[in-house]
Amino acid sequence: MKILVVDDELIVARALSRAFSAKGHDVTVAHSGEEGLEKWIENSPDAVMLDVVMPGLTGPQVIEEYKKRKNMKTHTRVILMTAHSGVKGREPALELGADDFIQKPFENIFNLVTRIEDLVRSK
Amino acid sequence: MIQKAKESVQPKVLIVDDEEAICAAARRLLRSKNIDCVTASTPQEALKILKREDCWVVVSDYRMPEMSGTELLEEIKKNYPNISRLMLTGFLELPIIQEAINRASVFRFITKPWDETELLLGIETAIQHSGRKRTNSQLAHEIGVQNQKLEELTQNLESEVMKRTQGIEESRRMAESKQKLVRELTGFVKNLSRVSTIPQLYEVLYYEMTRFHGVSVPYLLTFEEHGRGRLYWMQHENLHEKHISSLPQHFGSLRLRTSSPEDRVWWESHIKKECRQLVTIPIRAREIPSSLPVALFLVEHDLDKGKLVDFLERITERLQPVSIVLDKIMLRHQLEIAAEQWEATFDGFRDPIAVVDKEEKVIRANKNFFKKDQSRCYEMFDKRTELCIDCPMPIAISSQEAASGLVRTATQKSYRVLSYPVLGSDQVRRVVNHYTDISHERDLYLKLVQSEKLAAVGLLAGNIAHELNNPLSGIRALAQLLKSETSPSSPHHADLDEVERAAIRCQQIIKNLLNFSEPSTEYDENVDINDLISITLPLLKTNLRNQNVHTYFAESIEKVKLQPSQIQQVIFNLVNNASQAMASGGVLTIKTWQEKGKVCFSIADSGPGIPPELHQRIFEPFFTTKGVGTGTGLGLSVSRSIVEKFGGQLTLESKMGLGTVFTVVLPSKPLAK
Numbered sequence: 001m002k003i004l005v006v007d008d009e010l011i012v013a014r015a016l017s018r019a020f021s022a023k024g025h026d027v028t029v030a031h032s033g034e035e036g037l038e039k040w041i042e043n044s045p046d047a048v049m050l051d052v053v054m055p056g057l058t059g060p061q062v063i064e065e066y067k068k069r070k071n072m073k074t075h076t077r078v079i080l081m082t083a084h085s086g087v088k089g090r091e092p093a094l095e096l097g098a099d100d101f102i103q104k105p106f107e108n109i110f111n112l113v114t115r116i117e118d119l120v121r122s123k
Numbered sequence: 124m125i126q127k128a129k130e131s132v133q134p135k136v137l138i139v140d141d142e143e144a145i146c147a148a149a150r151r152l153l154r155s156k157n158i159d160c161v162t163a164s165t166p167q168e169a170l171k172i173l174k175r176e177d178c179w180v181v182v183s184d185y186r187m188p189e190m191s192g193t194e195l196l197e198e199i200k201k202n203y204p205n206i207s208r209l210m211l212t213g214f215l216e217l218p219i220i221q222e223a224i225n226r227a228s229v230f231r232f233i234t235k236p237w238d239e240t241e242l243l244l245g246i247e248t249a250i251q252h253s254g255r256k257r258t259n260s261q262l263a264h265e266i267g268v269q270n271q272k273l274e275e276l277t278q279n280l281e282s283e284v285m286k287r288t289q290g291i292e293e294s295r296r297m298a299e300s301k302q303k304l305v306r307e308l309t310g311f312v313k314n315l316s317r318v319s320t321i322p323q324l325y326e327v328l329y330y331e332m333t334r335f336h337g338v339s340v341p342y343l344l345t346f347e348e349h350g351r352g353r354l355y356w357m358q359h360e361n362l363h364e365k366h367i368s369s370l371p372q373h374f375g376s377l378r379l380r381t382s383s384p385e386d387r388v389w390w391e392s393h394i395k396k397e398c399r400q401l402v403t404i405p406i407r408a409r410e411i412p413s414s415l416p417v418a419l420f421l422v423e424h425d426l427d428k429g430k431l432v433d434f435l436e437r438i439t440e441r442l443q444p445v446s447i448v449l450d451k452i453m454l455r456h457q458l459e460i461a462a463e464q465w466e467a468t469f470d471g472f473r474d475p476i477a478v479v480d481k482e483e484k485v486i487r488a489n490k491n492f493f494k495k496d497q498s499r500c501y502e503m504f505d506k507r508t509e510l511c512i513d514c515p516m517p518i519a520i521s522s523q524e525a526a527s528g529l530v531r532t533a534t535q536k537s538y539r540v541l542s543y544p545v546l547g548s549d550q551v552r553r554v555v556n557h558y559t560d561i562s563h564e565r566d567l568y569l570k571l572v573q574s575e576k577l578a579a580v581g582l583l584a585g586n587i588a589h590e591l592n593n594p595l596s597g598i599r600a601l602a603q604l605l606k607s608e609t610s611p612s613s614p615h616h617a618d619l620d621e622v623e624r625a626a627i628r629c630q631q632i633i634k635n636l637l638n639f640s641e642p643s644t645e646y647d648e649n650v651d652i653n654d655l656i657s658i659t660l661p662l663l664k665t666n667l668r669n670q671n672v673h674t675y676f677a678e679s680i681e682k683v684k685l686q687p688s689q690i691q692q693v694i695f696n697l698v699n700n701a702s703q704a705m706a707s708g709g710v711l712t713i714k715t716w717q718e719k720g721k722v723c724f725s726i727a728d729s730g731p732g733i734p735p736e737l738h739q740r741i742f743e744p745f746f747t748t749k750g751v752g753t754g755t756g757l758g759l760s761v762s763r764s765i766v767e768k769f770g771g772q773l774t775l776e777s778k779m780g781l782g783t784v785f786t787v788v789l790p791s792k793p794l795a796k
Binding site: 014018022 | 595601604607626
């Protein structure tokens with residue numbers, strides 16, 4: 001599976017990257033919205049782990065930009081992640097064009113990886 | 124004495140002889156000698172001549188018809204004693220001579236026919252004799268006149284002296300009586316000058332009046348507002364006073380009058396006895412003769428008309444000083460009333476008010492300004508030794524404008540102080556300080572500030588949470604990953620466990636912080652406080668490595684409906700504070716107990732204690748006494764709002780040098796949310 005991790009918090013990006021890699025997935029990491037958008041277009045990953053609050057383009061803006069440029073629906077599963085208390089639950093995240101929503105901090109990283117794998121496979 | 128002829132200075136001689144020849148001869152002889160001479164042929168003629176002319180000497184013949192020479196000369200002697208008398212006689216018979224001398228005091232006898240020389244000598248001697256007699260008689264007369272005058276003078280002098288003496292006596296008496304009157308008046312005025320009340324005035328008037336015989340006890344009626352009055356009189360040596368609810372209207376414009384039936388009726392109705400004669404004397408306000416009377420003086424008497432005039436004169440003389448005194452008393456009375464009204468108004472204020480001079484000495488203060496023996500405002504107000512902090516008085520004095528400030532007392536009360544400067548000519552003479560207790564408002568305000576601060580904390584927490592949760596996610600995830608890659612028997616495995624636990628705790632703290640800003644999603648549970656403390660204490664193991672922990676749990680305790688993680692947070696904060704308060708060692712005592720409807724626990728340290736002035740402040744958000752990096756200044760404020768959220772109370776009790784006890788009281792039946 002090709003996974004793109006977009007998070008400005010280095011340790012989060014690194015942890016996710018290590019967790020997915022450990023399960024044998026192909027992980028690409030981006031540290032900003034702009035970089036994430038570029039790598040999303042470039043790599044067409046199966047899933048994008050996209051942080052909501054980032055300097056520059058935010059997660060939802062990245063989704064919007066991506067759809068604007070491709071002008072079509074993508075096969076990529078988009079998972080929005082946030083530590084911010086202002087965004088809660090799945091519903092608002094889906095409205096923003098995401099397929100799933102994950103509240104930081106993660107309870108268990110292994111469960112998270114399994115959940116994303118299931119999501120991609122359910123496609 | 125017969126009518127006197129005009130006195131002649133020239134001596135004149137009368138010759139009386141019935142023989143014309145003799146008369147002529149004598150005439151001739153005397154004229155030749157320049158002696159004035161008249162002649163008479165009968166005694167009657169001679170007497171006629173004497174009536175007409177002043178003759179010095181009469182020479183008479185002895186023998187004449189109708190009347191003898193002796194008889195004529197006797198007559199002449201009787202009527203003209205100063206005339207020297209000579210007798211011509213032809214024969215000198217002794218009995219004739221004797222008779223002539225005895226009866227007529229004949230000066231000399233001349234015989235006929237006369238010897239011219241003898242005759243002339245006789246006549247000249249007689250002239251001299253008569254002259255002497257004349258002079259003597261003149262002198263005697265003058266002496267008599269002088270004597271008479273002297274006598275008159277003496278008499279006049281005596282009466283004059285008597286008159287004068289009487290005059291002096293009279294004026295001395297008058298002066299004395301005047302002096303007495305003046306003395307009495309002076310004494311009266313002197314007595315008046317000591318008078319400061321109406322009863323005292325009455326007393327002075329009473330003694331003055333009763334000295335006048337025939338005058339009874341006087342009555343003084345003073346006028347008050349709304350047609351009321353007050354009557355004063357002396358009875359059995361006691362002063363009586365009576366309130367009169369309604370005075371006759373004419374009293375207000377009354378002039379001095381005697382025996383007015385109208386006044387008499389009124390007087391009798393109030394005194395309840397029959398009146399003899401009555402004088403009504405109005406007393407007017409000072410300096411305004413036309414003004415209306417302010418009091419009446421009623422005097423009963425049995426004086427006759429003369430005495431009454433004296434009495435009235437005496438009274439009138441005294442009315443002016445009485446007016447002045449009455450005026451003074453009334454002014455004073457009005458001042459007293461005004462002062463009383465002001466004082467009552469002043470005291471009516473619920474707020475303390477003080478009039479203070481520039482040296483901070485209290486001149487006047489109302490009842491609610493704490494009255495003590497001290498003189499300075501700050502001593503009285505807050506038992507201070509210098510001006511209250513933030514007292515606006517110095518600003519009011521320097522700016523000459525009202526100033527306000529907020530003063531906190533030692534008893535933790537808050538006052539808004541308004542200082543109003545009172546300006547004298549061009550500088551502030553004193554200041555009126557008005558204190559409003561705003562402790563309650565201040566508390567509300569502080570609570571509002573606290574809640575505002577908490578709201579800010581909440582907002583801040585939201586942002587911080589994101590910032591912290593992000594790296595914590597990474598830390599926790601990495602720890603999990605690394606753990607999965609190490610053998611459970613490896614020491615790294617345990618280390619990574621510790622890392623993950625710390626991360627979890629951090630996440631929990633952040634979660635609690637978030638609870639202030641947003642409605643909690645956690646559900647209330649029925650919690651046993653003993654259990655909750657028991658599972659929380661191990662989390663603080665590392666914080667309490669230097670302290671002895673004693674726990675005293677109530678044997679059975681009601682469960683409390685609350686969110687356990689939040690109360691855990693409170694326990695965590697309080698224990699953490701306690702351990703920091705006795706960093707170098709001490710005893711931490713945790714107790715739980717049950718009161719009626721309440722579940723309580725306390726956390727006590729044996730630290731240095733918290734100064735009283737900080738007891739309130741330590742609950743304020745961001746207030747901290749700890750060093751940089753040790754405290755956030757949120758622990759106690761967060762704890763208190765958690766406890767209050769569940770309807771409970773968090774209080775503290777602290778004694779310097781002995782330690783501090785924080786007590787949490789929670790209702791066992793929670794408030795309906």
